[in-house]
Amino acid sequence: MTLSQPSYEALTEHTAITLAKKLELFDSNADLVCHEIGDGNLNMVFRITEPAAQRGIIIKQALPYVRVIGEGWPLTLNRAVIESEALRHFAKHVPQFVPEIYYTDAAYAITVMEDLSHLTIVRTGLASGSTYPLLSTHIGEFLAKTLFATSDFAMGPQEKRELALQFHNPELCKITENFVFTYPLFDHETNDVEDILRPTAEALWNDQVLLLEAAKLKQTFMTHAEALLHGDLHTGSIFASDEETKVIDPEFAFYGPIGFDVGLFIANTLLSALAREESDRAALLFHITQVWDVFTITFSNLWRQNNVDDFAQVEGYLEYQLQHIWADAVGFAGSEIIRRIFGLAHARDIEAITEDAHRLAVKRNAAALGRDFIVNRSLYESPSQIVQALQQVVKGASIVHI
Amino acid sequence: MTLSQPSYEALTEHTAITLAKKLELFDSNADLVCHEIGDGNLNMVFRITEPAAQRGIIIKQALPYVRVIGEGWPLTLNRAVIESEALRHFAKHVPQFVPEIYYTDAAYAITVMEDLSHLTIVRTGLASGSTYPLLSTHIGEFLAKTLFATSDFAMGPQEKRELALQFHNPELCKITENFVFTYPLFDHETNDVEDILRPTAEALWNDQVLLLEAAKLKQTFMTHAEALLHGDLHTGSIFASDEETKVIDPEFAFYGPIGFDVGLFIANTLLSALAREESDRAALLFHITQVWDVFTITFSNLWRQNNVDDFAQVEGYLEYQLQHIWADAVGFAGSEIIRRIFGLAHARDIEAITEDAHRLAVKRNAAALGRDFIVNRSLYESPSQIVQALQQVVKGASIVHI
Numbered sequence: 039m040t041l042s043q044p045s046y047e048a049l050t051e052h053t054a055i056t057l058a059k060k061l062e063l064f065d066s067n068a069d070l071v072c073h074e075i076g077d078g079n080l081n082m083v084f085r086i087t088e089p090a091a092q093r094g095i096i097i098k099q100a101l102p103y104v105r106v107i108g109e110g111w112p113l114t115l116n117r118a119v120i121e122s123e124a125l126r127h128f129a130k131h132v133p134q135f136v137p138e139i140y141y142t143d144a145a146y147a148i149t150v151m152e153d154l155s156h157l158t159i160v161r162t163g164l165a166s167g168s169t170y171p172l173l174s175t176h177i178g179e180f181l182a183k184t185l186f187a188t189s190d191f192a193m194g195p196q197e198k199r200e201l202a203l204q205f206h207n208p209e210l211c212k213i214t215e216n217f218v219f220t221y222p223l224f225d226h227e228t229n230d231v232e233d234i235l236r237p238t239a240e241a242l243w244n245d246q247v248l249l250l251e252a253a254k255l256k257q258t259f260m261t262h263a264e265a266l267l268h269g270d271l272h273t274g275s276i277f278a279s280d281e282e283t284k285v286i287d288p289e290f291a292f293y294g295p296i297g298f299d300v301g302l303f304i305a306n307t308l309l310s311a312l313a314r315e316e317s318d319r320a321a322l323l324f325h326i327t328q329v330w331d332v333f334t335i336t337f338s339n340l341w342r343q344n345n346v347d348d349f350a351q352v353e354g355y356l357e358y359q360l361q362h363i364w365a366d367a368v369g370f371a372g373s374e375i376i377r378r379i380f381g382l383a384h385a386r387d388i389e390a391i392t393e394d395a396h397r398l399a400v401k402r403n404a405a406a407l408g409r410d411f412i413v414n415r416s417l418y419e420s421p422s423q424i425v426q427a428l429q430q431v432v433k434g435a436s437i438v439h440i
Numbered sequence: 441m442t443l444s445q446p447s448y449e450a451l452t453e454h455t456a457i458t459l460a461k462k463l464e465l466f467d468s469n470a471d472l473v474c475h476e477i478g479d480g481n482l483n484m485v486f487r488i489t490e491p492a493a494q495r496g497i498i499i500k501q502a503l504p505y506v507r508v509i510g511e512g513w514p515l516t517l518n519r520a521v522i523e524s525e526a527l528r529h530f531a532k533h534v535p536q537f538v539p540e541i542y543y544t545d546a547a548y549a550i551t552v553m554e555d556l557s558h559l560t561i562v563r564t565g566l567a568s569g570s571t572y573p574l575l576s577t578h579i580g581e582f583l584a585k586t587l588f589a590t591s592d593f594a595m596g597p598q599e600k601r602e603l604a605l606q607f608h609n610p611e612l613c614k615i616t617e618n619f620v621f622t623y624p625l626f627d628h629e630t631n632d633v634e635d636i637l638r639p640t641a642e643a644l645w646n647d648q649v650l651l652l653e654a655a656k657l658k659q660t661f662m663t664h665a666e667a668l669l670h671g672d673l674h675t676g677s678i679f680a681s682d683e684e685t686k687v688i689d690p691e692f693a694f695y696g697p698i699g700f701d702v703g704l705f706i707a708n709t710l711l712s713a714l715a716r717e718e719s720d721r722a723a724l725l726f727h728i729t730q731v732w733d734v735f736t737i738t739f740s741n742l743w744r745q746n747n748v749d750d751f752a753q754v755e756g757y758l759e760y761q762l763q764h765i766w767a768d769a770v771g772f773a774g775s776e777i778i779r780r781i782f783g784l785a786h787a788r789d790i791e792a793i794t795e796d797a798h799r800l801a802v803k804r805n806a807a808a809l810g811r812d813f814i815v816n817r818s819l820y821e822s823p824s825q826i827v828q829a830l831q832q833v834v835k836g837a838s839i840v841h842i
Contacts (some may be wrong), residue, residue, distance in 0.1 A: 194614075199608065208602060211598070212597060220750050223750075223751075246754060250751075250755065250756050250757055250760065252751070253754050253757050260592050261592070261666050262665075263664075264663050349655035349658065355652055358656065
């Protein structure tokens, strides 16, 4: 006789409240309000609040299929385990930058966590003029600390290989491999290209120099297991206020190239910058330089203090690592920009530009930057050169590398 | 109540015969002879023959510790599973180059396989003057076919990540990380340096240019999961005759950089060449150029016919892959050479040179080549330049890259 196992069932607003009470996260007789607030592509997100006490929690549940597409595209529920385990892992190193986890249930793919609704999603806030002055300082620290801590420089290689095994995440990696690194570079049915931009897209699809470098970046993503990545660190995966920053949604976490997380943050910040008027752009350009500066300083300090690799003290090895992470980051930023202009999932702040000529110009500029980041990633020595390239492109000039 | 599981027990020559009969690999009343012939560092190897029928089999059993060191250094028995699974995987693509597997038992860490005693171990044969004219043609094909088949170019990335999981092998990787990539580059207690060569070793240990490039190669080994490697493809892992070649002992198999297997074969062939008189060297230098030529042709054909990557047809991508594999291979060959001169496990053919001045000269030449392969790996455009470097070094000249 086999004992019956709990089997997956999707929560409703009603059963979400029942769960919250069962977990004793509220008084049994508290008046609770529940709303499903998920706007992502993959999950249900229930916000349960007790208005009388001004307290709330979040119950996130993975669906066994891709929500935007429907039941025809099944997707592993294990991503809920990956997500909560990644958040727990990040919390060891930067508890201040991740939500607190109260409860997880692997069978139901449920994570119960801190309610962050006093903060806003950064992509949304940036689109409405917020600047989040500490955002890049916090994200630079988040990236350096989480990525260093799970690299071969902080862990013995055997311990690292065991941790990588826990974050075996091939189904989610495949989504990135396809929708970031492949489809946007070809005339693929899942792309979303405005008619008038089709010649721009076609020029990229026929650009053998671009395709060769894009292929190398895809291979780097697929093969370089350097550290435990967040895996999807765009500005929609970050909650913030002027004082606080919280990284959410690491369901794409896996062992990959360190530059990927850095590049995604830079790309999405740059897209928000492009969507703004020039006079409002400075705060976002600052974030691009600041995130890398803070990453560099924090990573270098950790390297000097905690590096367990026998080669740690070799002259030039830290500098080589930073240079290689940076070049990867610039290239990955390029891949992310191209896919946010021509792929399936666009940058909402750019799509929100209603004036056609302006929106198309922004997209053309983004595409030019994305291509150059991919093709010439080794020529960008620092984030200030990314800013310069952006300034050249928005003036209608070609990108010149001095 | 828990049912008792079979628990590990080391075979003796007597119980090995009992097993062979139980498996019905011989007639129940056959007269069998068994000898333990293992001369490796990690395992017991029983050869069981039926002299009357001129038939034999091999029973290999992993020990739960490192044999040369003793019970103080435990080592996972799972390596027996890795080894037999790797042989089965290789057999899908190149059955002609691996022994047939008759039976495996994971709990006892036993693999029963084809007896190859009509062949000789290549390292031993090369030391006694054999040339194995087809060796490099066969190994070039073995490498290209096994490595291409398990790369992202032949498998979807998700399927590849699942296969990589099966070959999770951190304990054996750690041995390579330490004994190939780390200890020989530092003044480590496990090294074995002839007194008179100590200044040569110390010069390497203080050579920051070398150490930086050695560090990068170690990181490549630790992080680049490109294909299922043999993982220990020196000339002691190959049986051959003038007509036949069989690769054995893939217990170090794991997902790693393609150039590693290529580099180990080249390094060990080159060490055998250095151990010979100049007049007898040509056959071995031929193997160094031939293995890469055959690899290139075979890998390129597979690429054109079977590449599933969307970027396969991009101009220059195949050439880039070959160039990158080659540069890695040259560097890894350098790491292997250095460790075979100054590390724990030396090249037996060089150690066998009884005349001191000659042996020391060979070791110095090997060290000079190893250093140059590591430091200048990107300057070696083809195997003919490896041969040229060897010829320069044995003449007492410096290595010049034109």
